[in-house]
Amino acid sequence: MKNPYRTQNIAFFFLFLATLLIVVPVGLIIVIIIQKGLPAINWQFLSDIPRQGMRAGGIFPAIVGTVYLVTGAIILALPIGLLAAIYLSEYSKDNLLNRLIKLAIVNLAGVPSVVYGLFGLALFVVFFKFGASILSGSLTLGIMILPVIITTSREALESVPQSFREVSLSLGASKWQTIRHIVLPNAIPGILTGTILGLGRAAGETAPILFTVAAFYLPRLPNSIFDQAMALPYHLYVISTQVPNVAEKIRYGTAFVLLALVLIMNLVAIIIRYKFRKRKKW
């Protein structure tokens, strides 16, 4: 007879190994970036423009550019994404067409970002003649993160128990009142999580901004949304591969700032979710 405990121990070992295989590389990347990047971080690095052909000075314009782009993307994607999610989860009938639409949106989240970049180039830069600009870049990033926002928001809305909706309706509330007062408030943590995951993705991607907004070297802040801008991921790419003799410290410092930015956003998402979960009462 087989020993069930031995089987369990073996299973446990492999599960643990798999976890380790995921955690260790991620941990290593973070440790290396912190180790090599942290010494570069000081006030000047964060607040100065790049100097001497990006071999000295700071990365302030790239930080600002990324913040602008991410803000623009979210201003576009959150309202549209939320409305689409509300429509899909609360109003659309459960038929083949709508199931296909939902499936398509889930799959859009997996489309390589460079495809969004080309799409943004064709539509916003060329067709709408926005040129390479913060506007084009934000729109492109916004469209890229829409599927993530729609899918997570829809899941959050659908996880609100049907019985709450029935109670609200049975008291004579309208459908919209039910959504507004019962469904949405209870879906906020999930919606925020999706939004911030989208933000993180928008902040980190290079390909979508490559042709739509990113400036190789622009040692000043952008003047308007029709201006080009530097952005952290592209700047990192440039100083790592396009400009010779950039000190390792500066490269890893830039990577560190980008990583910190994304991690902070995720941290905020976790905190918000935790806060709401404590309030969640069913």
Add this chain to the structure above:
Amino acid sequence: MVKFEIHDLNIWFGSVHAIKHINMEIQSNEILSVIGPANSGKTTFLRMLNRLNDLNQNFKMNGEVRLDNEDIKNIDMELLRKRVGMVFALPLPLPLSIFDNVVYGLRMHGIKNKKVLEERAEESLKEAYLWEEVKDRLSESAFKLSGGQQQRLCIARTLAVEPEVILFDEPCSGLDPISTAKVEDAMVKLKEKYTLVLVTNNVKQAARVGDRTAFFLSGELIELDKTDKIFTAPQDKRTDGYIRGKFG
């Protein structure tokens, strides 16, 4: 006075014929108990009266249902549900405070005046025999109440919008005998002001509180009569069998 008039009602969910050719009336200020085995269509019947079945996209219905002599299809859905309130099988407080639960319906109907809300909340909680137990903790989460208290909170919440009819779907199925007795007390008192329809799996409960009792079987209305008569001299063998089965 006749409150609800039902003519040749049929209901389908997809291909399932859940209610078959039902004709009946519901009188004002009575407690009508509806009994019957599982899947006999009791819940479906009840949720038809406030059009909650309409949420299901496979739902189809024909026949005529009149509330105070007006076809319910012609009554604005929100208004109908305000007039015909519902208490569900499980206690279903909304994830809000006790007070906000009670006044939820009022707020949705546009009442903002704090004093009015407070007065209505107190009245409704008293009618549901819950006021004494919660008056000092109105701002606490409704989920902190016991199951029986939550169910009386749900009753109070339904009363707050001042309905004319209240539908109860096995309101005591999850409650202990003492909480059940409290809910039953509340119901008997409520019929002075409201018309009550009580779906119950507990035949004894139907006998205790119902003025009239309807027996459903496989979507058909087998018998509807005064509760005493149903329980002492039922006309139909199947009614007799069901009641005895449960009693014996």
